[in-house]
Amino acid sequence: MVSPFKKNPVKARLITIAVLAILIFLITLLEDHPSTVERYYSRGVYPVICHIFHAVFNLFPFSVGDIIYIATVIYMGYAFVKLVRMLFKRNWKRAAIYVCGMTIGMQSAIIAFYFFWGMNYYRPSAGERLGLEDSTYTLTDLKAVTAMLIDSANACRQRVNQVDLGRTNASIYQTAVRAVKQLDDGSPNFKVYDPEIKSSLISPLLNYLGTSGYYNPFTSESQMNYEMPSFVRPFVACHELSHQMGYGPEDEANFVGFIAATRSGDNFFRYSAYYLGVQEFMYALRSQDSLARKELRKRISPAVLNDFKTERDYWMSYEGKLESVSSFFYDNFLKANNQPQGLKTYNRMVLLVLAYRKKHQL
Secondary structure (H helix, E strand, C coil): CCCHHHHCHHHHHHHHHHHHHHHHHHHHHHHHCHHHHHHHHHHHHHHHHHHHHHHHHCCCCCCHHHHHHHHHHHHHHHHHHHHHHHHHCCCHHHHHHHHHHHHHHHHHHHHHHHHHCHHHHHCCCHHHHCCCCCCCCCHHHHHHHHHHHHHHHHHHHHHCCHHHHCCCHHHHHHHHHHHHHHHCCCCHHHCCCCCCEEECCCHHHHHHHCCCEEEECCCCEEEECCCCCCCCHHHHHHHHHHHHCCCCCHHHHHHHHHHHHHCCCCHHHHHHHHHHHHHHHHHHHHCCCHHHHHHHHCCCCHHHHHHHHHHHHHHHCCCCHHHHHHHHHHHHHHHHCCCCCHHHHHHHHHHHHHHHHHHHCC
16 A cells, blocks of 8 residues: 555655644744753753764864765755756656755754754853843943953963964864863853864855854864964854853853953963953943043053954955855844844853953952
8 A cells, every 4th residue: 555645745745844843833932941941951961962972073183064064055056956957847746845855954954953052042041040140230340341351461462472373273272172171160051071173174265254163063063263363263262162062142152262261371362362352342332432442442552453453354355245145144043043132142241241250359
């Protein structure tokens, strides 16, 4: 007896699409249940996934995730050409089956994304988990911390030499791993699972996308753009490893990366973190007291200002339409994953640093 699904493959695929759509909808409902996500996923399922994935993918010295992405893009190009041929031949039924198959593939990827890592977006905020919920601050607080970060960046930059600036990526990665391991105090907040960071195989493309690094949720690999200015890389490495620890939102990964780098005991890492901190706080100050921002800018040392120019010139040399398209899609991706402010989420790190300073009376 022939299965009714084999008799009508389009119907079978439509039913599969409907079931997967319902499953995705149910997953998104977890956004309203952060405590449940924290208990059963972030502290239950996710650590198991990390232990398995890291044991497997850390065996490879290159980014397996990059290869998967490259292969996926090639396949999508092939699939599109194949679909166009079907349409030209007016093979409507075969085209419908093919489109349904592609839809099922995309739905499966979405479910895999949430299961392997993405549900960390739905856990309680880092502010709540770390006791940094008091995000109230005065303009005086903002200016004081900005000045402190500038002074710290200036002092660290004085001790940065050509040996530091010429450090290999391997050395930076090893130090970044040690830095995040130092945060592991036994609590689930900074738990690490055999962390590792790799150079992205698509770094030349990342330059044009304006991307310094990214986390691959399908392989649990942290990737970094190995071509950008060296003084930016230490912080970025810590930031991407923070994602590996289960910090989804960008402001949280920025904050944890900042804490890891400043506590690392490595001057080059400390400078990289303070350098980023100055950028974030000066940006926040611009909309609240532009006059104070101008005055504080005079406090930044020529060496640090030169690094700002070096980094700006680097990214501008790759600026183009591709970056605009990338920013548009990533902005909407963040908004779809419990970060309604999109790319502006990166700048919310300021609130966490201010709350951290207040709590620890720094």
